[in-house]
Amino acid sequence: xxxxxxxxxxxxxxxxxxxxxxxxxxxxxxxxxxxxxxxxxxxxxxxxxxxxxxxxxxxxxxxxxxxxxxxxxxxxxxxxxxxxxxxxxxxxxxxxxxxxxxxxxxxxxxxxxxxxxxxxxxxxxxxxxxxxxxxxxxxxxxxxxxxxxxxxxxxxxxxxxxxxxxxxxxxxxxxxxxxxxxxxxxxxxxxxxxxxxxxxxxxxxxxxxxxxxxxxxxxxxxxxxxxxxxxxxxxxxxx
Numbered sequence: 001x002x003x004x005x006x007x008x009x010x011x012x013x014x015x016x017x018x019x020x021x022x023x024x025x026x027x028x029x030x031x032x033x034x035x036x037x038x039x040x041x042x043x044x045x046x047x048x049x050x051x052x053x054x055x056x057x058x059x060x061x062x063x064x065x066x067x068x069x070x071x072x073x074x075x076x077x078x079x080x081x082x083x084x085x086x087x088x089x090x091x092x093x094x095x096x097x098x099x100x101x102x103x104x105x106x107x108x109x110x111x112x113x114x115x116x117x118x119x120x121x122x123x124x125x126x127x128x129x130x131x132x133x134x135x136x137x138x139x140x141x142x143x144x145x146x147x148x149x150x151x152x153x154x155x156x157x158x159x160x161x162x163x164x165x166x167x168x169x170x171x172x173x174x175x176x177x178x179x180x181x182x183x184x185x186x187x188x189x190x191x192x193x194x195x196x197x198x199x200x201x202x203x204x205x206x207x208x209x210x211x212x213x214x215x216x217x218x219x220x221x222x223x224x225x226x227x228x229x230x231x232x233x234x235x236x237x238x239x
Contacts, residue, residue: 003097011079012072013111018078025074041155048209053061056129057143057203060122062193064151066186068118073182075114077187079106080166081178089174089234106221110231111156118155119155146208158185160222165231 015022046206083089095102124141129137158181165177195201 003200004101004105004108007097008109009128011106011109012113014078015075015110015119024050025071033159052129052137053140056125057139058193058197060125060139060143061196061203062189063125064118064122064147065154065189068114068151068155069120069158069182069185069189071114072110072155073162073178075110076159076166077104077178078163080163082167082207084234093231093234099234100223101150103226104223104235105166106163107160110159111152114151114155114159118151119147122166136145142203142205142208143214144158145205146203146211150208150215153212157215157219157222158182160219164222164226164229167234193206209239 031051080089091104093099097105128138128139162178165181169177192201196203201207
């Protein structure tokens with residue numbers, strides 16, 4: 001098996017074993033996602049398909065991205081920072097795998113369960129919308145493409161950046177930079193969602209394609225930056 005996939009499989013197994021973390025994510029997603037979804041859907045109970053579909057698209061775009069990113073934030077702390085805290089990352093560092101492969105394997109291993117959470121949220125929003133409406137409600141085709149193609153790339157970008165920072169910096173610096181990074185990313189999502197809601201940006205194949213290319217470019221840049229990581233330096237940042 002490809003060594004990168006071996007690392008990814010190891011991360012997914014560790015995530016599955018951490019029941020307390022999974023339970024915390026479920027509680028957070030249920031409260032935040034449920035309340036936000038319910039408030040938006042209830043506001044269009046008396047509307048028609050022309051009103052509810054754009055709101056559904058905006059809701060899916062915002063919540064699926066935000067909660068997928070939050071899931072990646074929570075889970076990446078175990079995959080990168082948690083292993084540094086526990087000292088278990090030294091086992092991986094002693095392997096012949098290049099640091100970039102270790103980083104990529106961890107990104108994949110954290111992205112897949114985080115993206116699964118995002119898909120569950122999308123399904124929940126659609127189901128809730130259909131319960132509130134008297135007709136079949138589905139997101140637009142372009143939003144379906146957005147969820148299937150763009151969302152996993154941006155979740156991977158956040159996990160990749162967090163992982164790179166957590167491997168590069170010491171424990172104290174990580175606490176500050178990680179929170180700052182996630183705040184900036186969530187703020188960017190909120191601003192973009194506001195532009196779409198106000199009609200200043202129209203979700204089209206061109207916009208979705210541009211977002212996909214930008215996300216892939218950002219992920220490639222972070223992957224290239226892993227060249228500056230050094231196994232000996234990582235060991236010196238262990239607590």
